[in-house]
Amino acid sequence: PTLLVQGQADSLFNLNEATATYRALKSQGTTAKMIWQAWGHSGGQVPGELDLSTGDLESSYVGRRILDWFGRYLRHDENTATGPEFAYYRDWESGYGTAASVPATSRTMYLSGDGSLVDSRAEVAPGSRGYTNWLLPTSHSESSLAGLIGLSDPAPYDTKGTYLGWTSAPLDEPVDVVGAPKATLKVVSPQAERVQNSGDAADKLVLFAKVYDVAPDGTRTLVNRLVAPVRVPDVTRPFTVELPGVVHRYEAGHRLQFVIAGSDTAYFGNRGVKPVTVVSAPQDTGVLELPVVR
Structure with a gap:
C-alpha cells in the first residue's frame, strides 16, 4: 500500500510524476492514495504544513495522514481510517480540498x-x-x-x-x-x-x-x-x-x-x-x- 505525497512547488519532480505513479499503482491493483502539498524541491512551504525537521507529525494535515497510513498498514489496525483518495492544498481556502480522483480536463x-x-x-x-x-x-x-x-x-x-x-x-x-x-x-x-x-x-x-x-x-x-x-x-x-x-x-x-x-x-x-x-x-x-x- 502506497501513500504518495508530492509538492506543488517542485520543478524537479512535478505533480505529473506522482500522478503517473499513482495511476500505474492503481492499474495493477495496488492500494494507493495521493496528497499534493504546497512545498517541494522549489520551496513553497506554508505555515502548518509538514515540517520533517521538527519530528512532529501530529501537528499537520499531511503528518496525521502519514500516521494514519502507518497505523492501518504497519500496525494493521482495521479501525484506522486513511482519509480521502486524493487531497490537495489550496491557498484560496483554508485546509485541503479532496476528491475521489485526480480531476479530468473539463x-x-x-x-x-x-x-x-x-x-x-x-x-x-x-x-x-x-x-x-x-x-x-x-x-x-x-x-x-x-x-x-x-x-x-x-x-x-x-x-x-x-x-x-x-x-x-x-x-x-x-x-x-x-x-x-x-x-x-x-x-x-x-x-x-x-x-x-x-x-x-x-x-x-x-x-x-x-x-x-x-x-x-x-x-x-x-x-x-x-x-x-x-x-x-x-x-x-x-x-x-x-x-x-x-x-x-x-x-x-x-x-x-x-x-x-x-x-x-x-x-x-x-x-x-x-x-x-x-x-x-x-x-x-x-x-x-x-x-x-x-
Whole structure:
C-alpha cells in the first residue's frame, strides 16, 4: 500500500510524476492514495504544513495522514481510517480540498489567430502568427541554482518576438484549476522539418509551453514557475503537450495566457534557429484543456 505525497512547488519532480505513479499503482491493483502539498524541491512551504525537521507529525494535515497510513498498514489496525483518495492544498481556502480522483480536463479553450484565447470555435479568428528563437535563451521560468548560491531569481519573462501568447478575456468568476492542463496544437517550421528525421534527437524542434495568470494591472504570474519543455515529434502533424500539474485559482477579473516560447534559461534549447508559425482557423486550431473543479 502506497501513500504518495508530492509538492506543488517542485520543478524537479512535478505533480505529473506522482500522478503517473499513482495511476500505474492503481492499474495493477495496488492500494494507493495521493496528497499534493504546497512545498517541494522549489520551496513553497506554508505555515502548518509538514515540517520533517521538527519530528512532529501530529501537528499537520499531511503528518496525521502519514500516521494514519502507518497505523492501518504497519500496525494493521482495521479501525484506522486513511482519509480521502486524493487531497490537495489550496491557498484560496483554508485546509485541503479532496476528491475521489485526480480531476479530468473539463474546460476547453481555443487559440484564435488574433492572439485571443476563446471559449468556442465560432470565436476563433483566422490568422497566423510566428516567432523566432535565438541561440541564447530569451525566456526565463526559474533558476534553482540562484537560491543555492544566495542570489535572487528574476521574475519569469519572455522576450518579444521569441514567443507566442494567447490571452483570454477577463474571467467573470473564479476558475479553480487542479491538475495538469493539456494543449494540442500544430506548428509550421520548414527549418525544423528539413532536419527532424536526421536520427539525432537534438534536431527536433524544441518549445516551452506554460500558462500565466494575468492580473488586471497586467502583472503576469507563472504558477510555481512551472513550464513544459517539449521536443516536437513531427512538425507536420498535431501534437499534445501535458503541462505541469498545478493547484491554482484564477480570480475573477484575471485572464489566462497560454504561451509557447522558443527557449527557457532552465533548459537546453534548440540547436540552430528554427522559426515557428502557428495558423488558426475556426475548424482547425490549437486547444487548451483545463482540469477545473467547482
